[in-house]
Amino acid sequence: MSRPRTAVFTGVGVIAPNGLDTDAYWAATLAGESGIRPISRFDASTYPVRVAGEVSDFVATEHVPGRLVAQTDRMTHFALAATERALDDAGADPTAMGLYDVSAVTANSSGGFEYGQLELAKLWTKGASHVGVYQSIAWFYAASTGQISIRHKMRGPCAALVSEQAGAIDAVGHARRVVRNGTRLAVTGGTDASLCPWGFVTQLSTGHLSERDDPAVAYRPFDAEASGFVPGEGGAILVVEDAAEAHDRGARHVYGEIAGYAATFDPRPGSDRPPRLRAAIELALADAGATPAEIDVVFADGHGVPELDARESRAIADVFGSYAVPVTVPKTMTGRLYAGAAIDVAAALLAIRDDVIPPTVAVRRIAPAHRIDLVLGQPRQQRVRTALVLARGHGGFNSALVIRKGSRHE
Amino acid sequence: MSEFTLAQLRRILESSSGPADGVDWNGGEVLDTPFGDVGYDSLALLEMAARIEQEFGVQIPSDDVLALETPRIAIDCVNRLLQEV
Numbered sequence: 001m002s003r004p005r006t007a008v009f010t011g012v013g014v015i016a017p018n019g020l021d022t023d024a025y026w027a028a029t030l031a032g033e034s035g036i037r038p039i040s041r042f043d044a045s046t047y048p049v050r051v052a053g054e055v056s057d058f059v060a061t062e063h064v065p066g067r068l069v070a071q072t073d074r075m076t077h078f079a080l081a082a083t084e085r086a087l088d089d090a091g092a093d094p095t096a097m098g099l100y101d102v103s104a105v106t107a108n109s110s111g112g113f114e115y116g117q118l119e120l121a122k123l124w125t126k127g128a129s130h131v132g133v134y135q136s137i138a139w140f141y142a143a144s145t146g147q148i149s150i151r152h153k154m155r156g157p158c159a160a161l162v163s164e165q166a167g168a169i170d171a172v173g174h175a176r177r178v179v180r181n182g183t184r185l186a187v188t189g190g191t192d193a194s195l196c197p198w199g200f201v202t203q204l205s206t207g208h209l210s211e212r213d214d215p216a217v218a219y220r221p222f223d224a225e226a227s228g229f230v231p232g233e234g235g236a237i238l239v240v241e242d243a244a245e246a247h248d249r250g251a252r253h254v255y256g257e258i259a260g261y262a263a264t265f266d267p268r269p270g271s272d273r274p275p276r277l278r279a280a281i282e283l284a285l286a287d288a289g290a291t292p293a294e295i296d297v298v299f300a301d302g303h304g305v306p307e308l309d310a311r312e313s314r315a316i317a318d319v320f321g322s323y324a325v326p327v328t329v330p331k332t333m334t335g336r337l338y339a340g341a342a343i344d345v346a347a348a349l350l351a352i353r354d355d356v357i358p359p360t361v362a363v364r365r366i367a368p369a370h371r372i373d374l375v376l377g378q379p380r381q382q383r384v385r386t387a388l389v390l391a392r393g394h395g396g397f398n399s400a401l402v403i404r405k406g407s408r409h410e
Numbered sequence: 411m412s413e414f415t416l417a418q419l420r421r422i423l424e425s426s427s428g429p430a431d432g433v434d435w436n437g438g439e440v441l442d443t444p445f446g447d448v449g450y451d452s453l454a455l456l457e458m459a460a461r462i463e464q465e466f467g468v469q470i471p472s473d474d475v476l477a478l479e480t481p482r483i484a485i486d487c488v489n490r491l492l493q494e495v
Contacts, residue, residue, distance in 0.1 A: 067449050070428030130464065132426065133457040 003244075007176035009255040009403075010246050011090025011239030012346050013082035015191070017053035017232050017334045021085060025343070026350050029358045030379045034333040036215040036230050041195055048211045049204065051218050052195050053232025053335030071134040072147055073112025074233070078191035078340075079144035080151065082237035086187065087152070090239040091252045094152045094185055103156035103183045104148040105175045106237070107167030107190030109338035109393075112139040113199035120198070148187055156183045161190075161339075164393030165301065166263065168235070168341035169401045173261035175240045184245055189346075190339030191235030203231055206394060208305050219336075220362040221302035221329050222309050222370045229304035232335025236342040238349075255349040259386070260288025260402030267396075277301075277398040278315035281388065284400035285319075290386060292320045295402070297357050297375075299344045299389040302329030303336075306367070312390070313370035322371035326380060330358040341391045345401065348387035352405045356381050414466060414488040416441065419481055422461045427454040441482040452476055458484070468492055 012022050017035025019025025028035070036053045044050045055078070060069045063081035072080075083104075087094065094102040119135040137143060142160035149158050157178045161170040168190045175188035194203065203209055210228035212218035219230035246254060262283030264276035285292065298320075301312055316327060330347050337343055351357055357380040366374055389401040420435050430448040433440055445455060459475045462468065468491040470478070478484040 065428075067428030067430070070426070071453075129460060133453050133460065134427075137453070 005180045006243040007179040007240050007258040008243045008246060009238050009258070009349055010241050010251045010253055011086040011092065012236065012255060012349060013085030013089060014236045014343055014346050015055060015058065015078050015082050015234045016343055017055050017234055020055070020058060022089070022346065029330050029333055029347065030356065032333070032359050032361050032377060034215065034361055036219065036232070036333065036335055038215065039195070042197055047200060049200065049209045050213055051215045051230055053230060053234070053337070054195055055234045068147060068151070071138060072143060073115035073138045074193035075108060075110065075112060075191050076138070076144045076147050078193060078234055079106060079237060080147060082189070082191060082235065083148050083152070083187050086237040086239045089253070092185055092239060092241070094154055097184050099153060099155045101156055101184040102152070102154040103158050103178050103186040104145045104154050105159045105161070105171050105178060105186050105188045106145045106148065107161040107163070107171035107339035107342065108141040108144055108192060109162065109164045109167055110192050110194035110199060111141050112143060113194045114196040115139060117196050117198040144191065152187070154187070157181070163397040163399070164395065165336060165338055165341045166391045166393035166397035166399035167339045168345065169261070169389060169391045169399035170263055171342070172238065172240070172258060172345055172401055173263065173399070176258040176261060179240055179242055184241065186240045187237055188240055189235060189237040189342030191237070192338035192340045193233040194338065195231065195233050208303070210304060217362055217364070219304050219332055220364070221300070221304040221332065222313060222366050222372065222374055223363045224365045224367040226304050226306050226309055226367070230335040232337045233340065234334065234343065235337050235340025236346040238342060238345060254406060256352050256403045256405055258401070259404040260284040260286070260290060261400070262287055263397070263399045265396050266398065275311050277311060277390070277392065278318055280398040280400040281315060281319050281390070284388070284402050288402035288404065290402055292325070294386050295320065295325055295388045296382070296384045297348070297351060297387050298325055298327045299348050299387060300327050300329050301390045301392045302331060303392065308392070310369055313372045317371040323373045325373065326357050326375050327372045328357055328375040329360040332361045332363070344389050344391065345403070348389050348403050351384045352387060352403065355384050357384060412466065412492065414462070414485055414492060416481060416485060419485055422458055422465070423450060423454065426457045426461055442480050444479050462488055466492065468495065
Protein backbone atom coordinates (compact mmCIF):
# COMPACT_ATOMS: atom_id res chain seq x y z
CA MET A 1 0.00 0.00 0.00
CA SER A 2 1.52 3.30 -1.09
CA ARG A 3 -0.17 5.66 1.34
CA PRO A 4 -1.91 5.35 4.70
CA ARG A 5 -5.67 5.08 4.39
CA THR A 6 -7.97 7.21 6.52
CA ALA A 7 -11.41 5.91 7.44
CA VAL A 8 -14.16 8.53 7.29
CA PHE A 9 -17.93 8.45 7.63
CA THR A 10 -19.72 9.34 4.40
CA GLY A 11 -23.30 8.25 5.11
CA VAL A 12 -25.68 7.95 8.06
CA GLY A 13 -29.00 6.11 8.45
CA VAL A 14 -30.83 6.27 11.79
CA ILE A 15 -34.00 4.51 12.96
CA ALA A 16 -34.90 5.58 16.47
CA PRO A 17 -37.79 5.54 18.95
CA ASN A 18 -37.95 9.33 18.61
CA GLY A 19 -37.40 9.55 14.87
CA LEU A 20 -37.91 7.19 11.95
CA ASP A 21 -35.04 8.71 9.97
CA THR A 22 -31.88 10.71 10.64
CA ASP A 23 -33.41 14.15 10.24
CA ALA A 24 -36.44 13.33 12.38
CA TYR A 25 -34.23 11.76 15.05
CA TRP A 26 -31.90 14.76 15.19
CA ALA A 27 -34.69 17.32 15.27
CA ALA A 28 -36.46 15.44 18.06
CA THR A 29 -33.21 14.97 19.97
CA LEU A 30 -32.29 18.65 19.83
CA ALA A 31 -35.81 19.49 20.98
CA GLY A 32 -35.52 17.09 23.91
CA GLU A 33 -38.38 14.92 22.63
CA SER A 34 -38.24 11.44 24.06
CA GLY A 35 -39.44 8.26 22.38
CA ILE A 36 -39.72 6.42 25.70
CA ARG A 37 -43.35 5.53 26.35
CA PRO A 38 -45.49 2.88 27.97
CA ILE A 39 -45.04 -0.43 26.19
CA SER A 40 -47.64 -0.95 23.48
CA ARG A 41 -46.19 -3.95 21.68
CA PHE A 42 -47.55 -6.48 24.17
CA ASP A 43 -49.43 -6.47 27.46
CA ALA A 44 -46.73 -5.53 29.95
CA SER A 45 -49.04 -4.99 32.91
CA THR A 46 -47.66 -8.00 34.78
CA TYR A 47 -44.01 -7.12 34.10
CA PRO A 48 -41.94 -5.04 36.51
CA VAL A 49 -40.80 -2.93 33.55
CA ARG A 50 -43.58 -1.20 31.67
CA VAL A 51 -41.87 1.46 29.56
CA ALA A 52 -39.54 1.20 26.59
CA GLY A 53 -38.21 3.02 23.57
CA GLU A 54 -40.32 1.46 20.85
CA VAL A 55 -40.01 2.38 17.21
CA SER A 56 -43.66 2.94 16.37
CA ASP A 57 -45.02 3.39 12.87
CA PHE A 58 -42.22 1.42 11.25
CA VAL A 59 -43.92 -0.83 8.72
CA ALA A 60 -41.20 -3.15 7.54
CA THR A 61 -42.73 -3.86 4.13
CA GLU A 62 -42.57 -0.15 3.34
CA HIS A 63 -38.80 -0.21 3.67
CA VAL A 64 -37.66 -3.76 2.97
CA PRO A 65 -38.69 -6.27 0.26
CA GLY A 66 -41.49 -8.56 1.44
CA ARG A 67 -39.44 -11.70 1.08
CA LEU A 68 -36.74 -10.39 3.37
CA VAL A 69 -39.34 -9.24 5.87
CA ALA A 70 -40.73 -12.76 6.09
CA GLN A 71 -37.32 -14.37 6.53
CA THR A 72 -35.73 -12.06 9.06
CA ASP A 73 -36.28 -10.55 12.47
CA ARG A 74 -37.16 -6.94 13.19
CA MET A 75 -33.55 -6.13 14.07
CA THR A 76 -32.60 -7.02 10.50
CA HIS A 77 -35.54 -5.05 9.09
CA PHE A 78 -34.07 -2.03 10.87
CA ALA A 79 -30.58 -2.81 9.64
CA LEU A 80 -31.64 -3.28 6.02
CA ALA A 81 -33.74 -0.11 5.99
CA ALA A 82 -31.04 1.94 7.69
CA THR A 83 -28.40 0.56 5.32
CA GLU A 84 -30.36 1.67 2.30
CA ARG A 85 -30.73 5.14 3.78
CA ALA A 86 -27.07 5.36 4.72
CA LEU A 87 -25.92 4.31 1.25
CA ASP A 88 -28.34 6.79 -0.26
CA ASP A 89 -27.01 9.49 2.04
CA ALA A 90 -23.48 8.60 0.98
CA GLY A 91 -24.47 8.67 -2.68
CA ALA A 92 -22.61 5.38 -2.94
CA ASP A 93 -23.43 2.39 -5.09
CA PRO A 94 -21.54 -0.61 -3.72
CA THR A 95 -22.44 -2.70 -6.78
CA ALA A 96 -20.41 -0.27 -8.88
CA MET A 97 -17.37 -1.05 -6.77
CA GLY A 98 -15.50 -4.35 -6.88
CA LEU A 99 -17.45 -7.26 -5.41
CA TYR A 100 -14.65 -7.96 -2.91
CA ASP A 101 -13.99 -4.30 -2.20
CA VAL A 102 -17.12 -3.68 -0.16
CA SER A 103 -17.98 -5.06 3.27
CA ALA A 104 -20.66 -5.21 5.94
CA VAL A 105 -19.41 -5.01 9.54
CA THR A 106 -22.31 -4.67 11.94
CA ALA A 107 -22.94 -5.23 15.61
CA ASN A 108 -25.79 -7.02 17.26
CA SER A 109 -26.55 -8.03 20.79
CA SER A 110 -29.87 -9.78 21.17
CA GLY A 111 -30.25 -11.68 17.94
CA GLY A 112 -33.68 -12.23 16.49
CA PHE A 113 -35.65 -12.39 19.70
CA GLU A 114 -39.16 -11.77 18.45
CA TYR A 115 -38.75 -14.12 15.51
CA GLY A 116 -37.37 -16.76 17.83
CA GLN A 117 -40.16 -16.33 20.35
CA LEU A 118 -42.78 -17.02 17.68
CA GLU A 119 -40.90 -20.13 16.57
CA LEU A 120 -40.53 -21.30 20.15
CA ALA A 121 -44.29 -20.95 20.53
CA LYS A 122 -44.76 -23.19 17.49
CA LEU A 123 -42.30 -25.71 18.89
CA TRP A 124 -44.14 -26.04 22.18
CA THR A 125 -47.70 -25.86 20.84
CA LYS A 126 -47.48 -27.78 17.56
CA GLY A 127 -44.20 -29.66 17.56
CA ALA A 128 -40.74 -29.52 16.09
CA SER A 129 -41.79 -30.02 12.47
CA HIS A 130 -43.67 -26.74 12.63
CA VAL A 131 -40.61 -24.66 13.46
CA GLY A 132 -39.93 -22.60 10.34
CA VAL A 133 -36.73 -23.04 8.40
CA TYR A 134 -35.82 -19.36 8.60
CA GLN A 135 -35.34 -19.57 12.34
CA SER A 136 -31.98 -21.02 11.37
CA ILE A 137 -30.83 -17.72 9.91
CA ALA A 138 -33.09 -15.11 11.46
CA TRP A 139 -32.04 -15.51 15.07
CA PHE A 140 -28.31 -15.15 15.06
CA TYR A 141 -26.13 -12.11 15.48
CA ALA A 142 -24.67 -12.21 12.00
CA ALA A 143 -28.08 -12.14 10.31
CA SER A 144 -27.97 -8.42 9.58
CA THR A 145 -24.39 -8.48 8.30
CA GLY A 146 -25.27 -11.50 6.16
CA GLN A 147 -28.46 -10.08 4.67
CA ILE A 148 -26.85 -6.69 4.00
CA SER A 149 -23.94 -8.41 2.31
CA ILE A 150 -26.26 -10.53 0.14
CA ARG A 151 -28.60 -7.70 -0.77
CA HIS A 152 -25.88 -5.21 -1.66
CA LYS A 153 -23.40 -7.74 -3.01
CA MET A 154 -20.67 -7.13 -0.51
CA ARG A 155 -18.11 -9.92 -0.51
CA GLY A 156 -15.24 -8.08 1.11
CA PRO A 157 -14.21 -8.90 4.69
CA CYS A 158 -17.47 -8.95 6.64
CA ALA A 159 -18.03 -9.45 10.35
CA ALA A 160 -20.56 -9.39 13.15
CA LEU A 161 -19.43 -7.89 16.47
CA VAL A 162 -21.15 -9.09 19.62
CA SER A 163 -20.20 -7.19 22.76
CA GLU A 164 -23.61 -5.94 23.84
CA GLN A 165 -23.76 -2.13 23.76
CA ALA A 166 -19.98 -1.85 23.22
CA GLY A 167 -20.39 -3.81 20.03
CA ALA A 168 -21.59 -0.76 18.17
CA ILE A 169 -18.26 0.96 18.82
CA ASP A 170 -16.34 -2.24 18.18
CA ALA A 171 -18.04 -2.56 14.79
CA VAL A 172 -16.95 0.95 13.84
CA GLY A 173 -13.42 0.18 15.03
CA HIS A 174 -13.37 -2.95 12.91
CA ALA A 175 -14.78 -1.08 9.91
CA ARG A 176 -11.82 1.26 10.19
CA ARG A 177 -9.55 -1.75 10.25
CA VAL A 178 -10.96 -3.25 7.04
CA VAL A 179 -10.96 0.09 5.23
CA ARG A 180 -7.35 0.67 6.28
CA ASN A 181 -6.57 -2.77 4.92
CA GLY A 182 -7.93 -1.89 1.50
CA THR A 183 -11.72 -2.25 1.55
CA ARG A 184 -13.25 0.61 -0.42
CA LEU A 185 -16.53 0.88 1.46
CA ALA A 186 -17.79 -0.66 4.67
CA VAL A 187 -21.31 -0.50 6.02
CA THR A 188 -21.15 -0.51 9.81
CA GLY A 189 -23.02 0.34 13.00
CA GLY A 190 -25.74 -1.83 14.45
CA THR A 191 -29.37 -2.35 15.37
CA ASP A 192 -31.22 -4.31 18.00
CA ALA A 193 -34.86 -5.16 18.65
CA SER A 194 -35.61 -7.13 21.77
CA LEU A 195 -38.87 -5.58 22.94
CA CYS A 196 -40.96 -8.71 23.13
CA PRO A 197 -41.94 -10.85 26.13
CA TRP A 198 -39.07 -13.28 25.72
CA GLY A 199 -36.62 -10.46 25.15
CA PHE A 200 -37.86 -8.71 28.24
CA VAL A 201 -37.53 -11.76 30.42
CA THR A 202 -33.87 -12.13 29.51
CA GLN A 203 -33.15 -8.46 30.03
CA LEU A 204 -34.93 -8.43 33.38
CA SER A 205 -32.50 -11.07 34.60
CA THR A 206 -29.70 -8.50 34.66
CA GLY A 207 -31.47 -6.53 37.36
CA HIS A 208 -30.43 -3.34 35.57
CA LEU A 209 -33.73 -2.29 34.08
CA SER A 210 -35.62 0.58 35.62
CA GLU A 211 -38.96 -0.30 37.18
CA ARG A 212 -40.28 3.24 37.19
CA ASP A 213 -43.60 3.58 35.38
CA ASP A 214 -43.24 7.22 34.44
CA PRO A 215 -41.46 7.49 31.09
CA ALA A 216 -40.26 10.97 32.01
CA VAL A 217 -38.08 9.75 34.87
CA ALA A 218 -37.60 6.03 34.35
CA TYR A 219 -34.14 6.36 32.80
CA ARG A 220 -31.97 9.11 34.27
CA PRO A 221 -28.27 8.32 34.35
CA PHE A 222 -26.14 10.19 36.89
CA ASP A 223 -29.25 11.35 38.71
CA ALA A 224 -29.40 11.04 42.50
CA GLU A 225 -32.41 8.78 41.99
CA ALA A 226 -31.09 6.80 39.05
CA SER A 227 -32.90 3.48 38.99
CA GLY A 228 -31.54 1.61 36.01
CA PHE A 229 -32.09 1.96 32.31
CA VAL A 230 -34.94 1.64 29.87
CA PRO A 231 -34.35 -0.58 26.84
CA GLY A 232 -35.11 0.55 23.33
CA GLU A 233 -34.96 -0.72 19.79
CA GLY A 234 -33.52 0.67 16.58
CA GLY A 235 -30.03 1.86 15.80
CA ALA A 236 -27.89 3.34 13.07
CA ILE A 237 -25.98 2.21 10.04
CA LEU A 238 -22.99 4.23 8.91
CA VAL A 239 -20.99 4.17 5.69
CA VAL A 240 -17.22 4.24 6.06
CA GLU A 241 -14.74 4.79 3.23
CA ASP A 242 -11.18 5.84 2.68
CA ALA A 243 -11.02 9.63 2.68
CA ALA A 244 -9.15 9.98 -0.60
CA GLU A 245 -11.38 7.49 -2.42
CA ALA A 246 -14.49 9.19 -1.06
CA HIS A 247 -13.17 12.49 -2.32
CA ASP A 248 -12.32 11.03 -5.74
CA ARG A 249 -15.83 9.69 -6.28
CA GLY A 250 -17.34 12.98 -5.23
CA ALA A 251 -18.88 11.91 -1.93
CA ARG A 252 -21.43 14.42 -0.77
CA HIS A 253 -20.51 14.33 2.88
CA VAL A 254 -17.49 13.60 4.97
CA TYR A 255 -19.10 13.63 8.40
CA GLY A 256 -15.95 12.87 10.30
CA GLU A 257 -12.93 10.68 10.67
CA ILE A 258 -12.56 7.58 12.82
CA ALA A 259 -9.56 9.06 14.60
CA GLY A 260 -9.19 6.73 17.57
CA TYR A 261 -10.64 3.48 18.88
CA ALA A 262 -9.96 1.23 21.84
CA ALA A 263 -11.66 -1.65 23.63
CA THR A 264 -10.94 -3.05 27.08
CA PHE A 265 -12.48 -5.61 29.39
CA ASP A 266 -13.13 -5.31 33.12
CA PRO A 267 -11.48 -7.70 35.58
CA ARG A 268 -13.67 -10.42 37.01
CA PRO A 269 -16.01 -9.50 39.88
CA GLY A 270 -14.20 -9.59 43.20
CA SER A 271 -10.88 -8.64 41.68
CA ASP A 272 -8.95 -5.79 43.30
CA ARG A 273 -7.93 -4.49 39.88
CA PRO A 274 -9.89 -1.47 38.71
CA PRO A 275 -12.52 -1.39 35.98
CA ARG A 276 -11.10 -0.55 32.59
CA LEU A 277 -13.27 2.20 31.11
CA ARG A 278 -10.64 4.79 31.93
CA ALA A 279 -8.05 2.72 30.10
CA ALA A 280 -10.30 2.50 27.05
CA ILE A 281 -10.66 6.29 27.00
CA GLU A 282 -6.93 6.86 27.35
CA LEU A 283 -6.07 4.27 24.72
CA ALA A 284 -8.56 5.77 22.26
CA LEU A 285 -7.18 9.24 22.83
CA ALA A 286 -3.65 7.98 22.30
CA ASP A 287 -4.74 6.18 19.14
CA ALA A 288 -6.19 9.46 17.89
CA GLY A 289 -3.11 11.42 18.90
CA ALA A 290 -5.50 13.63 20.89
CA THR A 291 -5.09 15.24 24.29
CA PRO A 292 -8.06 15.40 26.66
CA ALA A 293 -8.22 19.15 26.07
CA GLU A 294 -9.03 18.59 22.41
CA ILE A 295 -12.22 16.67 23.17
CA ASP A 296 -15.25 18.93 22.81
CA VAL A 297 -17.92 16.53 24.04
CA VAL A 298 -18.27 13.10 25.58
CA PHE A 299 -21.25 10.98 24.59
CA ALA A 300 -21.42 8.90 27.74
CA ASP A 301 -22.53 5.32 28.04
CA GLY A 302 -25.00 6.48 30.69
CA HIS A 303 -25.98 3.15 32.15
CA GLY A 304 -28.40 4.50 34.75
CA VAL A 305 -27.29 1.96 37.34
CA PRO A 306 -25.72 4.01 40.17
CA GLU A 307 -22.57 1.93 40.57
CA LEU A 308 -21.95 1.90 36.83
CA ASP A 309 -22.69 5.63 36.57
CA ALA A 310 -20.12 6.20 39.31
CA ARG A 311 -17.50 4.22 37.44
CA GLU A 312 -18.13 6.21 34.32
CA SER A 313 -18.17 9.66 35.86
CA ARG A 314 -15.02 8.80 37.80
CA ALA A 315 -13.26 7.66 34.64
CA ILE A 316 -14.28 10.81 32.79
CA ALA A 317 -13.25 13.10 35.65
CA ASP A 318 -9.96 11.28 36.07
CA VAL A 319 -9.05 11.68 32.42
CA PHE A 320 -10.41 15.17 31.72
CA GLY A 321 -10.61 16.78 35.14
CA SER A 322 -13.71 17.51 37.18
CA TYR A 323 -16.45 19.20 35.15
CA ALA A 324 -13.87 19.86 32.47
CA VAL A 325 -15.66 18.54 29.38
CA PRO A 326 -19.32 18.62 28.31
CA VAL A 327 -20.95 15.22 28.77
CA THR A 328 -24.29 14.21 27.31
CA VAL A 329 -26.56 11.15 27.10
CA PRO A 330 -29.08 11.61 24.26
CA LYS A 331 -30.04 7.95 24.69
CA THR A 332 -32.17 9.21 27.59
CA MET A 333 -34.62 9.96 24.76
CA THR A 334 -34.44 6.54 23.15
CA GLY A 335 -33.45 4.08 25.84
CA ARG A 336 -30.34 1.93 25.64
CA LEU A 337 -30.40 0.36 22.20
CA TYR A 338 -27.74 -2.30 22.78
CA ALA A 339 -25.92 -2.65 19.46
CA GLY A 340 -28.10 0.24 18.30
CA ALA A 341 -25.69 2.38 20.35
CA ALA A 342 -24.33 3.24 16.93
CA ILE A 343 -26.94 5.95 17.18
CA ASP A 344 -24.55 7.75 19.55
CA VAL A 345 -21.93 7.71 16.79
CA ALA A 346 -24.52 9.25 14.46
CA ALA A 347 -25.36 11.86 17.09
CA ALA A 348 -21.67 12.70 17.49
CA LEU A 349 -21.32 13.17 13.74
CA LEU A 350 -24.36 15.43 13.62
CA ALA A 351 -23.08 17.38 16.62
CA ILE A 352 -19.86 17.96 14.70
CA ARG A 353 -21.76 18.91 11.56
CA ASP A 354 -24.01 21.42 13.35
CA ASP A 355 -21.73 22.59 16.17
CA VAL A 356 -24.32 21.72 18.79
CA ILE A 357 -24.34 19.28 21.69
CA PRO A 358 -27.67 17.47 22.10
CA PRO A 359 -29.16 17.51 25.59
CA THR A 360 -29.70 14.83 28.20
CA VAL A 361 -33.29 14.61 29.43
CA ALA A 362 -35.03 13.15 32.47
CA VAL A 363 -32.19 13.99 34.84
CA ARG A 364 -33.40 16.35 37.58
CA ARG A 365 -30.64 16.32 40.19
CA ILE A 366 -27.18 15.04 39.44
CA ALA A 367 -25.72 13.06 42.31
CA PRO A 368 -22.80 15.08 43.78
CA ALA A 369 -20.39 12.18 43.31
CA HIS A 370 -20.56 12.70 39.56
CA ARG A 371 -18.09 15.48 38.81
CA ILE A 372 -19.23 15.92 35.23
CA ASP A 373 -20.66 18.82 33.22
CA LEU A 374 -23.84 17.13 32.03
CA VAL A 375 -25.67 19.02 29.27
CA LEU A 376 -29.22 19.10 30.61
CA GLY A 377 -32.52 20.03 29.04
CA GLN A 378 -31.37 22.34 26.27
CA PRO A 379 -28.86 21.70 23.49
CA ARG A 380 -25.60 23.60 23.86
CA GLN A 381 -24.33 25.56 20.88
CA GLN A 382 -20.58 25.44 20.69
CA ARG A 383 -17.85 24.43 18.31
CA VAL A 384 -17.65 20.65 18.14
CA ARG A 385 -14.63 19.39 16.31
CA THR A 386 -13.69 16.25 18.22
CA ALA A 387 -16.06 13.92 20.04
CA LEU A 388 -15.55 10.94 22.31
CA VAL A 389 -18.23 8.23 22.26
CA LEU A 390 -18.32 5.63 25.04
CA ALA A 391 -20.18 2.35 25.24
CA ARG A 392 -20.10 -0.43 27.80
CA GLY A 393 -21.43 -3.92 27.33
CA HIS A 394 -22.93 -6.15 29.97
CA GLY A 395 -20.29 -8.40 31.43
CA GLY A 396 -17.39 -5.96 31.31
CA PHE A 397 -16.94 -4.60 27.80
CA ASN A 398 -15.67 -1.01 27.52
CA SER A 399 -15.24 0.68 24.17
CA ALA A 400 -14.26 4.22 23.22
CA LEU A 401 -14.29 6.01 19.89
CA VAL A 402 -12.74 9.37 19.00
CA ILE A 403 -14.31 11.10 16.02
CA ARG A 404 -12.74 14.12 14.44
CA LYS A 405 -14.26 16.61 12.02
CA GLY A 406 -13.14 16.43 8.41
CA SER A 407 -10.08 14.52 7.34
CA ARG A 408 -6.47 15.08 6.42
CA HIS A 409 -7.48 15.00 2.77
CA GLU A 410 -9.71 18.06 2.87
CA MET B 411 -58.30 -36.91 -2.18
CA SER B 412 -57.16 -33.35 -2.74
CA GLU B 413 -55.19 -32.04 -5.65
CA PHE B 414 -52.22 -29.78 -5.30
CA THR B 415 -52.57 -26.69 -7.47
CA LEU B 416 -50.45 -23.72 -8.50
CA ALA B 417 -52.62 -21.49 -6.35
CA GLN B 418 -51.87 -23.59 -3.29
CA LEU B 419 -48.18 -23.68 -4.11
CA ARG B 420 -48.20 -19.90 -4.35
CA ARG B 421 -50.04 -19.54 -1.05
CA ILE B 422 -47.60 -21.84 0.73
CA LEU B 423 -44.53 -20.13 -0.70
CA GLU B 424 -45.76 -16.60 -0.01
CA SER B 425 -46.95 -17.29 3.51
CA SER B 426 -43.71 -18.98 4.52
CA SER B 427 -41.07 -17.13 2.53
CA GLY B 428 -42.67 -13.92 1.36
CA PRO B 429 -43.55 -12.83 -2.18
CA ALA B 430 -41.57 -13.79 -5.25
CA ASP B 431 -39.70 -11.29 -7.40
CA GLY B 432 -41.67 -10.02 -10.38
CA VAL B 433 -43.76 -13.12 -11.00
CA ASP B 434 -47.03 -13.17 -12.92
CA TRP B 435 -48.72 -16.09 -11.21
CA ASN B 436 -51.50 -16.04 -13.79
CA GLY B 437 -49.16 -16.21 -16.74
CA GLY B 438 -48.16 -19.44 -18.43
CA GLU B 439 -44.42 -18.99 -17.95
CA VAL B 440 -44.45 -19.23 -14.18
CA LEU B 441 -44.85 -23.01 -14.18
CA ASP B 442 -41.43 -23.52 -15.76
CA THR B 443 -39.56 -20.62 -14.18
CA PRO B 444 -36.81 -21.87 -11.85
CA PHE B 445 -37.55 -21.07 -8.20
CA GLY B 446 -34.08 -19.58 -7.82
CA ASP B 447 -34.80 -17.03 -10.53
CA VAL B 448 -37.68 -15.54 -8.57
CA GLY B 449 -35.91 -15.46 -5.22
CA TYR B 450 -36.87 -18.80 -3.65
CA ASP B 451 -33.65 -20.45 -2.56
CA SER B 452 -32.97 -23.82 -0.97
CA LEU B 453 -34.32 -22.69 2.41
CA ALA B 454 -37.57 -21.65 0.77
CA LEU B 455 -37.91 -25.09 -0.83
CA LEU B 456 -37.26 -26.86 2.48
CA GLU B 457 -39.91 -24.73 4.13
CA MET B 458 -42.30 -25.38 1.24
CA ALA B 459 -41.84 -29.13 1.66
CA ALA B 460 -42.46 -28.89 5.42
CA ARG B 461 -45.66 -26.93 4.90
CA ILE B 462 -46.88 -29.33 2.20
CA GLU B 463 -46.33 -32.22 4.57
CA GLN B 464 -48.27 -30.44 7.31
CA GLU B 465 -51.20 -29.56 5.06
CA PHE B 466 -51.41 -32.46 2.65
CA GLY B 467 -49.89 -35.26 4.65
CA VAL B 468 -47.36 -36.25 2.01
CA GLN B 469 -43.66 -36.35 2.67
CA ILE B 470 -41.25 -35.41 -0.08
CA PRO B 471 -37.96 -37.29 0.49
CA SER B 472 -35.46 -34.69 1.67
CA ASP B 473 -32.97 -35.66 -1.04
CA ASP B 474 -35.58 -34.82 -3.65
CA VAL B 475 -36.72 -31.46 -2.29
CA LEU B 476 -33.83 -29.47 -3.69
CA ALA B 477 -34.34 -31.11 -7.09
CA LEU B 478 -37.79 -29.51 -7.39
CA GLU B 479 -36.51 -26.77 -9.64
CA THR B 480 -39.73 -25.29 -10.98
CA PRO B 481 -43.37 -24.95 -9.90
CA ARG B 482 -44.41 -27.54 -12.47
CA ILE B 483 -41.96 -30.12 -11.17
CA ALA B 484 -43.03 -29.46 -7.57
CA ILE B 485 -46.75 -29.66 -8.35
CA ASP B 486 -46.35 -32.87 -10.34
CA CYS B 487 -44.28 -34.41 -7.56
CA VAL B 488 -46.84 -33.62 -4.88
CA ASN B 489 -49.76 -34.85 -6.96
CA ARG B 490 -47.92 -38.11 -7.66
CA LEU B 491 -47.43 -38.60 -3.94
CA LEU B 492 -51.07 -37.76 -3.28
CA GLN B 493 -52.15 -40.47 -5.68
CA GLU B 494 -50.05 -43.00 -3.83
CA VAL B 495 -51.78 -42.24 -0.53
